[in-house]
Amino acid sequence: MTYSKLDIEKVVDRLLEVALGDIYVLPVDIRSIFHKLGYTVRDYIPTNKKDIGKISGLISFDKKALLLNKYDSDQRKSFTAAHELGHVSLHAKKGFDVIYRKENLYDSVDVNTEREANYFAACVLMPKYLFIHYCKIFNGDFYKLAKKFNVSNEDSIERIEQLRTHLAYSF
Ligand SMILES: [Zn+2]
Numbered sequence: 360m361t362y363s364k365l366d367i368e369k370v371v372d373r374l375l376e377v378a379l380g381d382i383y384v385l386p387v388d389i390r391s392i393f394h395k396l397g398y399t400v401r402d403y404i405p406t407n408k409k410d411i412g413k414i415s416g417l418i419s420f421d422k423k424a425l426l427l428n429k430y431d432s433d434q435r436k437s438f439t440a441a442h443e444l445g446h447v448s449l450h451a452k453k454g455f456d457v458i459y460r461k462e463n464l465y466d467s468v469d470v471n472t473e474r475e476a477n478y479f480a481a482c483v484l485m486p487k488y489l490f491i492h493y494c495k496i497f498n499g500d501f502y503k504l505a506k507k508f509n510v511s512n513e514d515s516i517e518r519i520e521q522l523r524t525h526l527a528y529s530f
Contacts, residue, residue, distance in 0.1 A: 445479030
């Protein structure tokens with residue numbers, strides 16, 4: 360099954376409501392969502408030198424475990440976790456057991472699945488109404504938005520583009 364953007368937004372809204380309730384603390388704590396879903400989150404220490412900086416993390420649906428590359432930045436770990444949370448929420452029944460997330464955009468699963476997980480990650484790390492709220496406060500400053508939501512500048516710029524139609528004015 361493939362998901363539309365709207366489908367993904369609905370899944371994210373439901374998840375955030377269940378996991379975080381009415382209280383949103385920024386940046387969104389993806390690890391605590393994983394804990395609420397019964398997952399353990401651990402450091403992954405690449406044993407093979409060439410894997411360092413290449414494999415960002417892996418997730419096992421059967422073992423309910425998320426592993427994040429110990430050497431990645433906090434911000435990158437957060438994105439990896441959010442991306443993998445997308446796989447948990449959207450693709451866990453697709454017959455995968457373990458999914459590896461590599462340095463490049465696409466891991467072993469198909470391109471659509473990766474795009475869906477990336478869109479999910481953007482929606483969960485930068486919840487729509489909060490992002491719009493801060494976008495107005497910061498007058499569209501992507502750098503301040505990136506800091507507030509603990510994402511990369513690129514991710515914050517992309518989210519502004521995604522939500523541009525919801526913003527009452529342009530900057
Ligand atoms: Zn993936």
